[in-house]
Amino acid sequence: MASLFDKLRPAGVAPLKRQKQVVQTSKSSDDRRTHPRETKHRVGQPTVTLAARPLVKRRLEPAKSAPNLKRPSPAHHETSLKPPSPPQYLSVPHTTQERSASRSPRPAKLESSDEESGDDERTSKRSKLGSASPQAMVDSNRRIVHPLSFRSKDPKTGEPLQRCKFIHAEEIANTKLPGWSQRKEFRNTDLERIGLHYPGTPDQERYALVESNDPDEFKPIADIIETMEYVATYLLPPSIGAKVHSELSGTIVFRMRSGLKNNDYNKFLDNLKAYNQLVRESRKDGTFKRRIAAMSTIPFALVEHILGQSYARTVALEVDSLKEYAAFTSEVYGELLPKLTTKMFKEAGLTSDKVFVDLGSGTGNVVLHAALECGCEAWGCEKMDRPAKLAERQRKEFIARCRMWGVNHGPVNLEHDTFLENRNIADVIKRADVLLVNNFAFEAELNQKLLDMFLDLKEGAIIFSLKPFVPANHVITARNAESPINKLRMVERSYFSRQVSWTDSGGKYYVHTVDSSMLREFFERQDRRQRSAS
Helix, strand or coil: CCCHHHHHCCCCCCCCCCCCCCCEEECCHHHHCCCCCCCCCCCCCCCCCCCCCCCCCCCCCCCCCCCEEECCCCCCCCCEECCCCCCHHHCCCCCCCCCCCCCCCCCHHHCCCCCCCCHHHHCCCCCCCCCCCCCCCCCCCCCCECCCCCCCECCCCCCECCCCCCCCHHHHCCCCCCCEEECHHHCCCCCCEEEEECCCCCCEEEEECEEECCCCCCCHHHHHHHHHHHHHHHHCCHHHHHHHCCCCCCCHHHHHHHHHHCCCHHHHHHHHHHHHHHHHHHHHCCHHHHHHHCCCCCCHHHHHHHHHHHHHCCHHHHHHHHHCCCCCCCCCCCCECHHHHHHHHHHHCCCCCCEEEEECCCCCHHHHHHHHHCCCEEEEEECCHHHHHHHHHHHHHHHHHHHHHCECCCCEEEEECCCCCCHHHHHHHCCCCEEEECCCCCCHHHHHHHHHHHHHCCCCCEEEECCCCCCCCCCEECCCCCCHHHHEEEEEEEECCCCECCCCCCEEEEEEEECCHHHHHHHHHHHHHHHHHC
16 A cells, blocks of 8 residues: 555655654653753743642642653755745734732632722722633634523423533532531521522522532632633623622622621522522523623633633542652653643634644543634543543533533544544544644653544644653655655644643644655655656
8 A cells, every 4th residue: 555655755756665763762860851952943932821720729739840852853864855944824913911819719808808908809800810821712613502502492302401410509518517617607597508699500500508628629619719700701791790790889799899808698688599590590591591692702711711710620530649650751741731622722723613622631621621722523542540530520620610611512522442443533544624732741752653543634733742742853765755744744833831730831743744745745855866867
């Protein structure tokens, strides 16, 4: 059977001797602290604005050092062709980088009723919630209203819809769990739990009025307030949303904060009831549905909040178990955080009519993110048992949460298997538009096998990786002409602090585009030289 290289080779040109291209790794701890060398055609490095806390509850501790990829030097003495400049569409504008001084995106006034009041209580988050978000990408073909929200019967069968099955906040934070106690504002009352209504379904989520002695733990009251603010900011018309949350005092959220500060639990509860009533009315009269239907994209801040709710109720409960990996192997676990992955999605132009694949998807965070923010068909494959089981648990919670919020997501497919042998992954890679490989700690042999898999990618497909697959200053030569890397055009990018889970520092990631024109041009040049020589 003719290979891709045989198809690209002009008639009359003799086949070249096949050379195996091996991408090596280094286990040097010093190498990890050194930025990778730039490619021949480097472009300006973009920056993004940082503000909100990463999605993970706790930062995972990395191995003391992680293997880096060595880049073999090219053979300059042979006939060669250097890759042309990177395509224009991979350029992204520069923005100002900001670093948040706080690790928590939650309003400080929620953490304790002893804190003094100040301007923060009167400052609206309406203009702040999305201020740090990358610029949204409009997808005119996407329908954002969830097909099972705002209705009582299944649109396909006409049968009554089953109630939404989700994990209540009370199940992960209550006084029966070690380290949790009743919030001091409610200790002199018989009240133990409260309920919160959501836009898309009549289901009410139960919250226990508790707090943890661990400052990094889930905060039920903060989750309630944040949810109300996001609903007011994005899912209600300004005239109605301003009653819930605005720059002015006297809103529902303001009065609830005031009730917490002054230990006036009746004031807190009365305003929560007023909010729930407003949500029920806005759902019944179609306000939420019309507002969501008019959206061309889901705001990143809302995407991040929904993902955070799903994560907190599933993966965060067992995040410590994810540290149980063999150091210095390809099974080292780490996560890319939403601030980085949303940047990647926009850079690749990922939309609802495209296919996204995450090889080594861990707990499924990036797969769910792509499905929600972009509405695309999203696939993930994870070999390790614990992350794969947590990913499936998080997928179910995510699907329920999207229905509760009334927003639709793309198809989500998670495979528990090695991506080198999974049949479904092998098939979907042929259709993939965007591929993500967190190969930060992958061994050389695995990186080489990935390169072989990339031969099945279609022209124009984009691969994001944490280590480069194309060596620095690589040129196509007669000796390496049939290497898979000759189909990849690479651009180096920068990510910044708190955009990955294993370090607070910044680093590099790499954008590879499948482009056979470089190899085709090399064969054509070789053919002309052979003709002129004869």
